[in-house]
Amino acid sequence: MASAPAPDVDAVVVGSGPNGLVAAVTLAEAGLRVLVLEAAERPGGGLRSEELTLPGFVHDLGATVHALGLASPAMRALDLQRDGLELVHPPTPLGHAIDATRSAILHRAIDDTAIGLGRDGRAWRRMLAHLSTKWPGLAASVLDPTHLPPHAPRELFAFGVRGLWPATLAGRTAFRDEPARALFAGLAAHAAVPLGQPLTTGIGLMLGGLAHGVGWPVARGGSQSVADALVARLQSLGGELRTGHRVTSLAELPGARIIMLDLTPRQVRAIAGDALPARYARRLDRWRYGAGVFKVDWALDGPVPWADPALARAGTVHIGTAEQVARTEREAAHGRHVDDPWVLAVQATVADPTRAPAGKHTLWAYCRVPNSSTVDALPAIEAQLERVAPGFRERVLGRYASSPATLEAWNANLVGGDIGGGATDLRQLAARPSLSLSPWATPVPGLFLCSSSTLPGGGVHGMGGYNAARAALARMG
Incomplete structure (x- = not known):
């Protein structure tokens, strides 16, 4: 060498x-x-x-939300605040817009979340309360999986008993109503594989537990x-x-x-x-390599006009029914497109207004597509946003669309638009x-x-x- x-x-x-x-x-x-x-x-x-769209609008080309950074033993040990890093939190970590009339909110406080989920609130507490308080040992065990013995064997065992199941099965058996099912499906879909596969429940539990335990912050600037x-x-x-x-x-x-x-x-x-x-x-x-994503960044002349005003406080917003989430992930993994994909959106300026001129906002969103897809998913993504935020297009000052090929061109590790490395x-x-x-x-x-x-x-x-x-x-x- x-x-x-x-x-x-x-x-x-x-x-x-x-x-x-x-x-x-x-x-x-x-x-x-x-x-x-x-x-x-x-x-x-x-x-x-x-500044992908217009001067003064700062857009993240890749990751924006840093829950894993707060939980990671490596990042916690580095304590990058000593080098000028500032992580800031939105009022609520996550919202899920099912349609124009229904949504679910994941608050930092698990009790507030449970109240909003109605008769599924008790099941939400049962699934996530332990993880939201025991996250340090669990995060160390999951993120350092070859360490023997595990950093926190008891927490890891409890996590594994539930986390090994497919998220589609866990959602149907644990929850009775669509808001809780959709909220959990969106969390599990960060696994970037079909939700009928094993371990997808674990991804949902980990990210939901961290949302309650440490929050989903963004980096200032x-x-x-x-x-x-x-x-x-x-x-x-x-x-x-x-x-x-x-x-x-x-x-x-x-x-x-x-x-x-x-x-x-x-x-x-x-x-x-x-x-x-x-x-x-x-x-x-x-x-x-896994499925790709089609991503869009927008410069907006004001906040997203969500049909549910509670979504305006969420740093991350998932859009779609539980069935849409599962179908999009399944079809993309098998090389097929859907006309109405579930969408993941991040409005970072809710937590960090320095990313846009005074009174303006940024937003980015993506949907899962087959690896190396050449289909323009911009119309489908904006249609989903318009469905749950009527008048959204009227707020757009500029947009920048990134196909899987565009993503791979600026970062060769994103092969075919796969943002997970495989x-x-x-x-x-x-x-x-x-x-x-x-x-x-x-x-x-x-x-x-x-x-x-x-x-x-x-x-x-x-x-x-x-x-x-x-x-x-x-x-x-």
Whole structure:
């Protein structure tokens, strides 16, 4: 892997997404000299923010809501507030608009949520009350799944008993009315797989428990602030970041004891080539990418005119019936489109008005589509918004639509518009990307993977990078 003269470093990290930056900081904190190479002109990967529509309107190109960041052991240990990061909360974490006359609100307080769910309130408490108070141990166990024994065995067992079930089954058996069923289906759909698959209930429980336990905050000024704080920490430790530096081969990299790739299997194969043993290369070649998303960012001349005014206080709003949620996820996973998809929307300016000029707002939304879809989903997304927020189109000052190809063009890790680094079904969760107690290590000495294609998967939690760095340090002795 060593090559020509280059900076005198101990570790090279390729890619500056949240996992790559957390890996770099972890290695730098251990006293290593670290160089990060990023193909884009700005660091952050899925954390980047830009003025996509109009001047003064800040839009997140990828993630906006950072519940996992608040719960992640890696991010909590870093305490990025010391580097200028400020997380701010909307009045309520989540709203779910079923149609123009029905909605459900997930409040920070579980009792308030339960009251709003009527006769399903008791079932909501029963499912989520324990998780909302025991989240530190549970989050550590789920996000650090190879740690033995588990960080919190009792909490993990209780979570697993319920979380292993398909979300469609859990929703039908636990709840009697549509508001609670739709609210839970929207939470579970963040798994990005059909809701009839095992473990999807676990995703819904985890995200719902965190909404009650820590909230769903956003970063003031845009998610770029998270990346900037990580870069500031890295540089304070003597690490170096080079942007606009695309790596096409391991042979281009400086000699280093550790090489860390914040890349998905497709990019790893392209860069590593024949350096990988044939058996491991075949495993990466069999990696399956999940459904894509079609995303739209809007600049608005005022708040979204929701039919239910309570939705105006929610940072995130899901739109659709429980059946629509399940059908959209199922059809997209099987390569088919639906005319009326469920939609996930985030109105970050509800919590952070600095993202838009005074009195103005931003909104982004996406719907799930087949991987690499070329269908324009903008009309379907805006039709869903107009259905639950009549007059929405009249508020639009500017829009920026991102097809799966557009998403992959600005971040090569988003293969076919898959924002999770690969399908997250049971098989690819257990073997991510290989079945091992140290899945971040490759058969090549000193070469490690740290992207969302490794355990514990997608989300801005940094644990893929943190665990990969710990594995690399352990092998250094």
